Amino acid sequence: xxxxxxxxxxxxxxxxxxxxxxxxxxxxxxxxxxxxxxxxxxxxxxxxxxxxxxxxxxxxxxxxxxxxxxxxxxxxxxxxxxxxxxxxxxxxxxxxxxxxxxxxxxxxxxxxxxxxxxxxxxxxxxxxxxxxxxxxxxxxxxxxxxxxxxxxxxxxxxxxxxxxxxxxxxxxxxxxxxxxxxxxxxxxxxxxxxxxxxxxxxxxxxxxxxxxxxxxxxxxxxxxxxxxxxxxxxxxxxxxxxxxxxxxxxxxxxxxxxxxxxxxxxxxxxxxxxxxxxxxxxxxxxxxxxxxxxxxxxxxxxxxxxxxxxxxxxxxxxxxxxxxxxxxxxxxxxxxxxxxxxxxxxxxxxxxxxxxxxxxxxxxxxxxxxxxxxxxxxxxxxxxxxxxxxxxxxxxxxxxxxxxx
Numbered sequence: 001x002x003x004x005x006x007x008x009x010x011x012x013x014x015x016x017x018x019x020x021x022x023x024x025x026x027x028x029x030x031x032x033x034x035x036x037x038x039x040x041x042x043x044x045x046x047x048x049x050x051x052x053x054x055x056x057x058x059x060x061x062x063x064x065x066x067x068x069x070x071x072x073x074x075x076x077x078x079x080x081x082x083x084x085x086x087x088x089x090x091x092x093x094x095x096x097x098x099x100x101x102x103x104x105x106x107x108x109x110x111x112x113x114x115x116x117x118x119x120x121x122x123x124x125x126x127x128x129x130x131x132x133x134x135x136x137x138x139x140x141x142x143x144x145x146x147x148x149x150x151x152x153x154x155x156x157x158x159x160x161x162x163x164x165x166x167x168x169x170x171x172x173x174x175x176x177x178x179x180x181x182x183x184x185x186x187x188x189x190x191x192x193x194x195x196x197x198x199x200x201x202x203x204x205x206x207x208x209x210x211x212x213x214x215x216x217x218x219x220x221x222x223x224x225x226x227x228x229x230x231x232x233x234x235x236x237x238x239x240x241x242x243x244x245x246x247x248x249x250x251x252x253x254x255x256x257x258x259x260x261x262x263x264x265x266x267x268x269x270x271x272x273x274x275x276x277x278x279x280x281x282x283x284x285x286x287x288x289x290x291x292x293x294x295x296x297x298x299x300x301x302x303x304x305x306x307x308x309x310x311x312x313x314x315x316x317x318x319x320x321x322x323x324x325x326x327x328x329x330x331x332x333x334x335x336x337x338x339x340x341x342x343x344x345x346x347x348x349x350x351x352x353x354x355x356x357x358x359x360x361x362x363x364x365x366x367x368x369x370x371x372x373x374x375x376x377x378x379x380x381x382x383x384x385x386x387x388x389x390x391x392x393x394x395x396x397x398x399x400x401x402x403x404x405x
Contacts, residue, residue: 004139005137005138005139006043006138006139006140007039007042007043007046007134007138007139007140008137008138009046009138010042010046010048010049010138011047011048011049012038012042012048012049012050012051012053012092013034013134013136013138015049015090015092016090017089017090017091017092017094018053018092018094019136020071020073020089021055021068021073021087021089021094021096022136023071024067024068024070024071024073025055025057025059025064025067025068025096026136027067027070027071028059028067030057030058030059030063031057031058031118031135032055032056032057032135032136033055033056033057033118033133033134033135033141034053034054034055034133034134034135035054035055035056035132035133036054036130036132037050037054037130038050038053038054039132039133039134039140040129040130040132040146040150043132043140043147043150044150044182051091051092051093052092052093052095053092053093053094053095054094054095054096054097055094055095055096055097056096056097056098056099056118056121056133057096057097057098057099058098058099058116059098060083060098060114061077061080061083061084061085061096061097061098064085064096064098065077065085068085068087073087073088073089074087074088074089075087075088076088078095079097082097082112083097083098083100083112083114084096084097084098098114099114099115099116099117099118099120099121100112100113100114100115100121100124101113101115101117101120101121101123101124102124102167105166105167105168107166107167107168107169107201107204108168108169108170108204108205108206109168110124110167110168112124118133118141118143119143122143122144122158123143123144123158123159124167125158126157126158126164126168126171126174126175127146127155127156127157127158127174127175127178128144128145128146128149128154128156128157128158129146129149129150129155129156129178129182130146130178131143131144131146131158132146132147132150144158150182152184152185153182153183153184153185154183154184154185155175155178155179155182155183155187156187156188156191157171157175157191161190161191161194161195162194162197162198165194165195165198165201166198166201169198169201169202169204169205170205170209170210170213172195172198172199172201172202172235173202173210173213173214173217173235173239174213175187175191175195176195176217176226176227176229176230176235177213177216177217177220177226179222179225179226179229180217180220180221180222180223180225180226180227181220181221181222183222183225183226186229187229192229192232192233195233195235196233196234196235199233199234199235199238200238202235202238202239203238206283207280207281207282207283208283210239210281210282211282211283211284214239214261214265214282215261215262215265215282216261218261218264218265218268219261219264223249223253223264224246224249224250224253227244227246227249227268228246230244231243231244231246239281240269240273240278240281241273242269242272242273243272244268244269245267245268245269245270245272246268248267248268248270248331248332249264249267249268249331251330251331251332252264252267252327252328252330252331254337255327255330255331255335255337255340256327256330256340256344259327260291262284262288262291262292262295263291263295263324263327263328265278265292266291266292266295266296266324266328267295267327267328267331269296270296270332273296275289275292275293275296275297276289276293278292279292279293291320291321291324294317294321294324294325295321295324295325295328296328300325300328300329300332301313301322301325301326301329302329303326303329303330303333303335303339303340303343304335304339304343305343307346308388310322310326310343310346310347310350311346311347311350311388311389312385313325313326313347314346314347314350315350315353315385315389318352319347319348319350319351319352322347322350323344323347323348326340326343326344326347327340327344330343353389355377355380355381355384355396356384356391356392356393356396357377357380357393357396357397358377359373359374359377361393361397362376362377362400365397365400367400376400380396380399380400383396383399384396
């Protein structure tokens with residue numbers, strides 16, 4: 001079904017950069033359509049102005065490179081083997097992919113061939129809401145009922161669920177991510193059964209692909225309901241070898257709706273998982289790995305411990321680490337929101353501080369290098385902490401007295 005120009009006034013469609021790319025690609029009569037998220041998301045929110053846009057075209061990637069070069073548009077062969085190139089003009093990025101159909105799949109990747117049929121290309125996509133496309137006039141093409149599903153909040157596979165999942169097991173996690181973002185209606189029993197029955201296929205996937213879907217899922221507005229579905233299907237256990245602490249996450253989101261995906265993950269895993277094993281499975285970055293371990297490890301502080309104790313925590317763990325530890329502790333206990341907010345404020349206000357004196361100061365006072373100097377620095381640091389960080393450089397240097405010269 002072709003809708004009457006519902007996206008004709010979309011800011012990204014009317015943008016000069018989009019018109020320039022379309023004019024170049026359609027210069028020899030080739031049909032080009034916008035596909036995927038830009039169409040789907042703008043149908044829900046017509047005010048969106050999206051800068052990263054996806055296009056599908058009949059022309060080969062090599063021909064697309066020629067057409068864009070002739071128009072003076074900068075291009076990059078970002079996925080040439082898969083039929084994809086990227087164009088940049090103005091402040092916008094355009095990922096342009098030649099229409100494809102699957103020849104063979106193995107649950108992780110597909111062997112594809114080019115096609116000149118937009119319907120065949122849409123048929124290989126995972127969910128009906130991701131099959132929508134539109135032309136330069138804002139007309140929406142909807143072969144699989146994606147527009148109605150989007151309006152109703154239904155997340156549904158294209159075709160038979162088991163077959164679609166077996167083509168690429170990442171679709172299990174993608175289903176829950178989109179359910180968390182767009183779903184307002186519970187999945188049907190056949191879909192849930194297929195998700196549960198095929199969950200072992202997740203073990204075949206690379207950590208990078210699993211990481212991307214899990215972290216995006218955790219930031220979606222309907223994350224709690226989607227995670228409950230994942231738990232009931234055994235999908236969460238398949239990935240993390242344990243059950244999610246959903247009530248802890250519920251309290252976390254009430255107390256700290258700004259919590260990052262890593263902090264939400266730490267809260268869900270609680271004490272039941274090894275942070276190092278989780279980080280390895282998801283191939284987390286070093287920064288993500290350290291933050292997850294810090295949030296999950298060590299003794300949790302008392303939320304009402306008092307300003308002095310909280311400032312010491314902030315000095316020991318850093319502002320971010322202390323704040324993480326506080327909100328995780330709060331999520332596991334029944335603490336008044338005002339108490340949590342005040343504790344977090346104290347930690348944030350502490351900021352980044354370092355001992356006002358260093359080894360050079362002690363050497364300048366005549367102390368000899370060696371273990372004694374380090375021990376004296378630690379004594380000064382203990383005194384500085386004991387003063388609630390009030391002793392300044394001069395006060396600390398006075399405490400050196402007649403140390404080793």
